[in-house]
Amino acid sequence: MKNILEAPFMIExxxxxxxxxxxxxxxxxxxxVSLLLDEAEVSEYLDTDKVIRxxxxxxSAPDLEGKYFLVTGTGKxxxxxxxxxxxxxGIVRLEDGGENARLLWGYSDGGxxxxxxxxxxxxxxxxxxxxxxxxxxxxxxxxxxxxMTYVHTLDEKEFTRTLWQMCTECIVVFPDGVNVLPWMLCGxxxxxxxxxxxxxxxxxxxxxxxxxxxAGKDLDETFGLIETAEKAAEIYMKIAHLPRVxxxxxxxxxxxxxxxxxxxxxxxxx
Ligand code: 2HA
Ligand code: ZN
Numbered sequence: 001m002k003n004i005l006e007a008p009f010m011i012e013x014x015x016x017x018x019x020x021x022x023x024x025x026x027x028x029x030x031x032x033v034s035l036l037l038d039e040a041e042v043s044e045y046l047d048t049d050k051v052i053r054x055x056x057x058x059x060s061a062p063d064l065e066g067k068y069f070l071v072t073g074t075g076k077x078x079x080x081x082x083x084x085x086x087x088x089x090g091i092v093r094l095e096d097g098g099e100n101a102r103l104l105w106g107y108s109d110g111g112x113x114x115x116x117x118x119x120x121x122x123x124x125x126x127x128x129x130x131x132x133x134x135x136x137x138x139x140x141x142x143x144x145x146x147x148m149t150y151v152h153t154l155d156e157k158e159f160t161r162t163l164w165q166m167c168t169e170c171i172v173v174f175p176d177g178v179n180v181l182p183w184m185l186c187g188x189x190x191x192x193x194x195x196x197x198x199x200x201x202x203x204x205x206x207x208x209x210x211x212x213x214x215a216g217k218d219l220d221e222t223f224g225l226i227e228t229a230e231k232a233a234e235i236y237m238k239i240a241h242l243p244r245v246x247x248x249x250x251x252x253x254x255x256x257x258x259x260x261x262x263x264x265x266x267x268x269x270x
Contacts, residue, residue: 004045005085009037012055013070013089014082016219021078023082023227025140029075030211032114035219036124036135039066041133042091042104045134048103051102059189061098063125064216068093071113073106094121119213124197127203127215133214136222141211144233149208151240154180157268161205164264168233168256173228175262176202182183202265204229 004010020026020033031115032236042048048068069092072081076088090113091104098121101113114120120137127134142194150187160177179198185192186207195213198205205213214227216222250270257263 001047002045005039006220007045008124009035009041009070009209010085010089010220014085016079016223017072017078019223020138020140022114023142023230025142025226027077027141027225029077031078031138032116032175033122033136033138033139033219034069034114034117034120034124036128037065037070037091039068041197042068046091046104048093048104051104053103055101055103057094057099057101057117057121059118059121059192061094061125064098064121064130065096066093066095068104069121069124071117072109073206074113074115075111095177102140117186117190118187118189119195120192121197122192123199123205123213123215126199128270130200131217133217134220136214136216138214138216138226139207139211139218140224141228142225142226142233143213144237145206145230146210147237148233149180149206152236154206154208156180160265160268162236163229163232166235167228170228170232171256172260172262173176173262174204174225175257175264176200177208177265177268178204178229180201181208183207186210189266201207229262 017033026101069165071090073090074090082090086106086108092101116139123137156179159180179202181194195205200213203215212226214222214226216225253269
């Protein structure tokens with residue numbers, strides 16, 4: 001068996017959550033990340049028949065039966081993951097229609113996966129339905145996106161258009177836009193179901209007054225997606241109180257669509 005701490009997926013996960021902390025997106029125990037793994041890649045590092053313990057999930061997710069995930073732990077601080085990966089992360093396989101998670105590695109202090117496990121797993125199922133290459137669900141609390149939900153309308157089209165107008169490359173990076181949930185109690189199956197529903201039409205879902213969810217094919221891409229939206233929100237928070245003299249027009253965005261071969265969400269541009 002190879003050393004799991006040297007697995008590319010482990011190294012990338014540790015680097016990513018460390019970077020998220022460095023960006024100020026994950027104060028204290030804020031944020032959580034889950035990464036879908038192949039059984040073949042896990043088998044190089046773990047005996048997949050060796051179950052440490054079973055953790056009930058409290059929901060069902062038949063589409064994820066038998067799937068493996070590397071997931072951040074509940075109550076754990078992103079800033080500490082690099083020092084004690086085995087305490088702060090875990091690898092689980094979903095079984096019994098998703099109702100039970102078999103722990104194969106990690107959570108070594110007796111802990112378990114993030115309290116937002118329902119939103120993560122339900123979002124994986126939703127994104128895999130749209131894009132079979134999706135592997136990552138990422139949640140964090142970036143300050144400017146969060147600030148924006150206090151002062152901007154939560155209408156998805158308006159919210160998306162404002163972000164697209166803040167940086168030229170936004171429409172290229174997230175042509176599907178940003179979906180928005182109203183404030184809901186976090187850590188519940190209800191917010192999990194609502195997030196997954198929103199994930200069917202966009203890879204970014206804002207949780208008003210809380211944070212954001214992103215999904216993508218790898219950790220780098222998903223980080224970059226949130227990074228780009230957060231940069232746009234930062235520009236918005238710098239200019240929202242000032243008279244706007246210039247902007248990125250719909251006509252300019254159509255030029256970007258053509259140049260970069262993307263299509264902004266239907267009905268969002270004039
Ligand atoms: O505590 O971010 O939404 C982790 C969270 C909950
Ligand atoms: Zn959160």
